[in-house]
Amino acid sequence: MSDLLFELFSEEIPARMQAQAAADLKKLVTDALVERGLLYEAATSFATPRRLTLHIVGLPPSQPDQREEKKGPRVGAPEAAVAGFLKSAGLASLDEARIDTDKKGGQFYVAVIEKKGAPTLDVLAEILPATIKNFPWPKSMRWGAASAEANPLRWVRPLHAIVATFGPETEEPEIVPFEVGGIKAGNVTFGHRFLAPGALKVRRFDDYVSKLYDAKVVLDPARRRDVILHDCKDLAFAQGLELVEDEGLLHEVAGLVEWPVVLMGEFDAGFLDIPGEVIRATIRANQKCFVLRDPATGGLANKFLLVSNVLASDGGKAIAAGNGRVVRARLSDALYFWQTDQGPLPDFSASGKPPLDQRLEKLRALNIVFHAKLGTQGQRVDRIIALARELAPKVGADPEKAARASELAKADLVTEVVGEFPETQGLMGRRYAELQGEDAEVAAAIEEHYKPQGPTDRIPNAPVSVAVALADKLDTLVGFWAIDEKPTGSKDPFALRRAALGVIRIILENGLRLRLADLIDGALAWHLTEPDPEIDALSAREYLMTVKHLDIAVGLAKRRRTERGEIVAPTGEGYLRAAGVEGELKAFFADRLKIDLRDRGARHDLLDAVFALGGDDLVLIVRRIEALDAFLKTEDGASLLAGYKRAANILKAEEKKDGGGAFEAAPSGDLLVEAEERALFAAMETATAEADAALKAENFEAAMQALSTLRAPTDAFFDKVTVNADKPELRKNRLSLLSKLRRAIHLVADFSRIGG
Amino acid sequence: MTQNPSALDPKKSFQGLILTLQTFWARQGAVVLQPYDMEVGAGTFHPATTLRSLGKKPWKAAYVQPSRRPKDGRYGENPNRLQHYYQFQVILKPSPDNLQDLYLQSLAAIGVDSVLHDIRFVEDDWESPTLGAWGLGWECWCDGMEVSQFTYFQQVAGVECSPVSGELTYGLERLAMYVQGVENVYDLNFNGLDGDARISYGDVFLQAEQEYSRHNFEAADVKKLFGDFERAEAECKALLAFGERDDKHLMVLPAYDQCVKASHAFNLLDARGVISVTERQSYILRVRELAKACGAAWLKTDGAGLVG
Numbered sequence A: 001m002s003d004l005l006f007e008l009f010s011e012e013i014p015a016r017m018q019a020q021a022a023a024d025l026k027k028l029v030t031d032a033l034v035e036r037g038l039l040y041e042a043a044t045s046f047a048t049p050r051r052l053t054l055h056i057v058g059l060p061p062s063q064p065d066q067r068e069e070k071k072g073p074r075v076g077a078p079e080a081a082v083a084g085f086l087k088s089a090g091l092a093s094l095d096e097a098r099i100d101t102d103k104k105g106g107q108f109y110v111a112v113i114e115k116k117g118a119p120t121l122d123v124l125a126e127i128l129p130a131t132i133k134n135f136p137w138p139k140s141m142r143w144g145a146a147s148a149e150a151n152p153l154r155w156v157r158p159l160h161a162i163v164a165t166f167g168p169e170t171e172e173p174e175i176v177p178f179e180v181g182g183i184k185a186g187n188v189t190f191g192h193r194f195l196a197p198g199a200l201k202v203r204r205f206d207d208y209v210s211k212l213y214d215a216k217v218v219l220d221p222a223r224r225r226d227v228i229l230h231d232c233k234d235l236a237f238a239q240g241l242e243l244v245e246d247e248g249l250l251h252e253v254a255g256l257v258e259w260p261v262v263l264m265g266e267f268d269a270g271f272l273d274i275p276g277e278v279i280r281a282t283i284r285a286n287q288k289c290f291v292l293r294d295p296a297t298g299g300l301a302n303k304f305l306l307v308s309n310v311l312a313s314d315g316g317k318a319i320a321a322g323n324g325r326v327v328r329a330r331l332s333d334a335l336y337f338w339q340t341d342q343g344p345l346p347d348f349s350a351s352g353k354p355p356l357d358q359r360l361e362k363l364r365a366l367n368i369v370f371h372a373k374l375g376t377q378g379q380r381v382d383r384i385i386a387l388a389r390e391l392a393p394k395v396g397a398d399p400e401k402a403a404r405a406s407e408l409a410k411a412d413l414v415t416e417v418v419g420e421f422p423e424t425q426g427l428m429g430r431r432y433a434e435l436q437g438e439d440a441e442v443a444a445a446i447e448e449h450y451k452p453q454g455p456t457d458r459i460p461n462a463p464v465s466v467a468v469a470l471a472d473k474l475d476t477l478v479g480f481w482a483i484d485e486k487p488t489g490s491k492d493p494f495a496l497r498r499a500a501l502g503v504i505r506i507i508l509e510n511g512l513r514l515r516l517a518d519l520i521d522g523a524l525a526w527h528l529t530e531p532d533p534e535i536d537a538l539s540a541r542e543y544l545m546t547v548k549h550l551d552i553a554v555g556l557a558k559r560r561r562t563e564r565g566e567i568v569a570p571t572g573e574g575y576l577r578a579a580g581v582e583g584e585l586k587a588f589f590a591d592r593l594k595i596d597l598r599d600r601g602a603r604h605d606l607l608d609a610v611f612a613l614g615g616d617d618l619v620l621i622v623r624r625i626e627a628l629d630a631f632l633k634t635e636d637g638a639s640l641l642a643g644y645k646r647a648a649n650i651l652k653a654e655e656k657k658d659g660g661g662a663f664e665a666a667p668s669g670d671l672l673v674e675a676e677e678r679a680l681f682a683a684m685e686t687a688t689a690e691a692d693a694a695l696k697a698e699n700f701e702a703a704m705q706a707l708s709t710l711r712a713p714t715d716a717f718f719d720k721v722t723v724n725a726d727k728p729e730l731r732k733n734r735l736s737l738l739s740k741l742r743r744a745i746h747l748v749a750d751f752s753r754i755g756g
Numbered sequence B: 001m002t003q004n005p006s007a008l009d010p011k012k013s014f015q016g017l018i019l020t021l022q023t024f025w026a027r028q029g030a031v032v033l034q035p036y037d038m039e040v041g042a043g044t045f046h047p048a049t050t051l052r053s054l055g056k057k058p059w060k061a062a063y064v065q066p067s068r069r070p071k072d073g074r075y076g077e078n079p080n081r082l083q084h085y086y087q088f089q090v091i092l093k094p095s096p097d098n099l100q101d102l103y104l105q106s107l108a109a110i111g112v113d114s115v116l117h118d119i120r121f122v123e124d125d126w127e128s129p130t131l132g133a134w135g136l137g138w139e140c141w142c143d144g145m146e147v148s149q150f151t152y153f154q155q156v157a158g159v160e161c162s163p164v165s166g167e168l169t170y171g172l173e174r175l176a177m178y179v180q181g182v183e184n185v186y187d188l189n190f191n192g193l194d195g196d197a198r199i200s201y202g203d204v205f206l207q208a209e210q211e212y213s214r215h216n217f218e219a220a221d222v223k224k225l226f227g228d229f230e231r232a233e234a235e236c237k238a239l240l241a242f243g244e245r246d247d248k249h250l251m252v253l254p255a256y257d258q259c260v261k262a263s264h265a266f267n268l269l270d271a272r273g274v275i276s277v278t279e280r281q282s283y284i285l286r287v288r289e290l291a292k293a294c295g296a297a298w299l300k301t302d303g304a305g306l307v308g
């Protein structure tokens, strides 16, 4: 068995592309090998800033031989057919073909084509250059004089050398003979750019890795990450500090160095006045350095960790000092932004309003477009204010505070800090709000209205934050649905799935008793009503909320003005879309909720059983699912389910004969002859009444408990009573009794959707 | 006057650093040009780069370009960000195979020791939306500071580069801070002399930074600037139309100047914060249209090497 060592040595590969490129390299080459009948034992790939490397172990020396039989024309067929056959089978004359006889005794020619497997080396010489030429870089380039010619080689950055050796462990491997873009594959690579730039002659993977290591290149990215993380923690520990871990940054810096050396730098403690998140964002985004926490203060320390690519002759003093200088300059910029944001805004300070309000004025004045079809950020803010004010009482928040928080929620988008570090949006708004003396709940809501950002993010629970967070997300969802920009497949550019899940989480986690339909209609109304003196927006809105007639809202839309002030009539399509939004969005929410619950371990058949009942009070839906799950785990629950299935199966079979709905009528008491059927009938009267009452009180446990009393009479019924009695009226009555049982059970969930 | 070697020493004087780079690239066969005499945001705008990077004709040039970035004004208070600074620009067509090595050699020539410093090529794909240009490359870091931009041009003025040029843009002040070991750009020694004879970068530029920051953010006349933009745009189009002669063009460079003017007016308006996000896009597009038209016209001239 033989091994392949394949290295592509280039100018610096972007860190973010390295992992994918290594994975692609492995997949492309191994797939091509397998496709050509060459199986291997193991394959691993690696990336550094300057190389992609693939190691394949256990390849056979050549492809397996192939034998193929090709059926030809009958004996005595016309000459043209014979000639065609000979040509396609690669035979010189019919002497080389065999003659077979078919079932009917007819004779025909058969060519036996034997193909010797090609040596693996030759196969590689075909596969490797093709892989290079068709490599799926997210972005690739041309370079040098060759770039003026037709079809030049493209690579992520100029490619300089190729190592490709192949051979058994015991022998001197051979070089895979190929050339691409003027580069000949060979057995020479190069060490670290600065620490050991010389050429290295390599044989196979083992000596390659150790020669590279001696030449100050750690080939394996995982190993570079380990070194960095470990050294970072050590250095921090030695200073009594804690590393603020950052997985993304760790991956990135490991892709920027071949020989990681961690060093500690420092900045003036005065900069610690800047919010920690801004310091971290600055140092991370611009300098790719880690920040440190001081356990004594809980805040950041005025030290940072950088990962250098060289072991400098002065032990890294100059490097640490240089990085410190840059960090200082960056922080000085951040400080400048942070202070500028707290001051008056030229052109917007005349009103004498507080700084953040001036930013809001600018946001409005600039007419920053939120989405071409959904208007400006300013209009969006207005909608969120209105909606949050309206939601506030329902979630226990002060409407005025909710409105104020909504008003300021997007103002930080025009601050300098957020302009520079978009990831600090919300947080900065909160800080500036606090500084201008806003109410604490208002300030918190400005930050928290973006939450939850992802599945692990905190869910807001302060009432004002909840009101604004819901308003913001609902406005977005409803808006994009109204303009028909829904997520499709993997595409969700406006993060609508996240917004919907956010709404769900906020509702569930806070136990909010809100109906989706109301939430959607409420938000939709603000999209459809535009401030216009001619229209009494509110009354129309109320109309919409009460009678749910979207055409009222459409009536408003009809009088909507275009930019030029003309009146536009809504199109039929627009009307239908508005009317469809509620239904579609509800279904979307149901889907998100199902996915969320399933991810958290709920049984999907129980989800289906409960969702089949409809309803859009998420808290109730989830409670019902939980109660159902608990109930089915009890013996009563399990056997009631069994009884239900039996009844349902019989009904299904009989409904086929008599037609659907044939047994929907109430069973008649007079026709109940057996004791067991009378008992079931009586039990059902009480159980349904109790279950009904319990459901009204939203006590699902009690409802299910009530139904569980049906278990014994149902079992007895099936034991003693023949459903398909000879007398047709008895049969029909018994089936009606079962149908009633089915309906009773459906009060709590659609049991037909529950698995066995 | 006695001769003073420090005046030419790249490690002791700002001017010495510039002279050393010029000498280095002159030895590599580059034409050493002087700055373009217009307000530009980067050396890339010099026609020696934008226009000369188009077409087949080989080209090597190096020059200093004063660069104006109105938005980068900090009233003289940032240690390394200026609204007016010097770039050293090198353009090599086609890009040589050893361009990275040449760049590192040039750093060594000005005293950046790669055994003592951490030099890194960090992905930074360059794109100039206003020029309709893009390329792949890096920002070059020295101890965490971005000291140069390194780009393999793929497209300029909407035209595919054929062949590709290599572009190096050195941030001269930031490099000088390294080699001189100073914390603040204004403390750079400009002329390499000591005592009373010493002229610092601050002596030359601090007042200008303060005044221009005020100008860029507070005073620049918005109405006039909008007018400047419109006029430059109209003039550019008019000149391009004037120079059109079948398969040749006779007035690319003057037209291109107007494109540069429009671009600078836009930068000032942007610094004044009077351009909304949507408008911003449309202004960028308008400049790009001019740049593209100039690029297309350039290809019809002798300068591109296609004609004559």
Ligand SMILES: Nc1ncnc2c1ncn2[C@@H]1O[C@H](COP(=O)(O)OP(=O)(O)OP(=O)(O)O)[C@@H](O)[C@H]1O
Binding pocket: B042, B069, B072, B080, B081, B082, B083, B085, B087, B139, B140, B146, B147, B148, B149, B169, B170, B171, B172, B173, B174
């Ligand atoms: N405002 C400035 N003041 C001083 N030097 C600068 C400034 N902007 C850029 N430079 C330097 O000029 C070099 C080339 O400019 P380039 O066009 O790459 O700038 P940039 O990437 O916009 O800079 P930055 O990201 O720092 O704003 C940079 O590598 C940097 O060293």
Ligand SMILES: [Mg+2]
Binding pocket: B124, B139, B146, B148, B149
């Ligand atoms: Mg740059």
